[in-house]
Amino acid sequence: MVATVKRLLLLLASMPAALPFKLTRRQIARGAAIAWTPFCVVKVVKALQSGGPTSPYGLAKRRTIFSAVAKEGLKVLELGVGENKNADLYPKRTSLVGLDARTPARPARQSSQLESYEFVLGAAEKLPFDDASFDAVVSTLCLCSVDDVEATILEVARVLKKNGRYGFVEHVAAEDGTLLDVQQRVLDPLQQRVANNCHLHRPIDRALLGATKKSGGPFTEVLEFEEYLDDDMWPVSKQVAGVLVR
Ligand SMILES: C[S@@+](CC[C@H](N)C(=O)[O-])C[C@H]1O[C@@H](n2cnc3c(N)ncnc32)[C@H](O)[C@@H]1O
Structure with missing residues (x-):
């Protein structure tokens, strides 16, 4: 349905001369905007409901935290913790420290999984x-919002114990030349x-993959790395998840 509307609009925009009635560019633009509104509303509503436990993003978080925090009873730091939405994903007896540049508007989520x-x-x-x-x-x-991605990755490495793991799920720049690339650059x-x-x-993925010793960075190994699309989270649909080892 969306693809059909898109095709019709493109046809309309590219062939004003072929139409049996006259339309100015302004009228075409207005028509396109009106036709596009329901599509945008659907996208925004979907985005607000996105990130649930069974979404690609939700599943990537579950897998990543399971792998980065592989045992019960570890001491863990979460960067850009916000309202502590990931609290239930940690193993039992995790001592969690949540760091954020802003005090969250709502109280942090509590979880029986956490020791503290x-x-x-x-x-x-x-x-x-x-x-x-x-x-x-x-x-x-979180890395989308910090002022300096490279400095943050170096700090992560500094506070990790030897063999400690850094698990990340982050949205990244779309591939050059794709529609999503253009949309991201405009927005x-x-x-x-x-x-x-x-x-x-x-390009957070490049910064993370470049953080190993092989590339002059502080991490010894990329234990896991996956790229995926979560279309319901447009325009932050292109995401990476993985684990680096100190
Ligand atoms: C998009 S929110 C994600 C919140 C949470 N991690 C989640 O998954 O729901 C980004 C968070 O990073 C925090 N943040 C932004 N820049 C930061 C910085 N330089 N240091 C620490 N936290 C930062 C923001 O305040 C915000 O809580």
């Missing part, structure tokens, strides 16, 4: 923790303004 939960106000680029103080670090949809300035510095078109 401590919220710390601070910047991911300059973590207020000692070297080698965590067994694992997790971030979900990016607006997104940064309305969504607290969230960058739609960041």
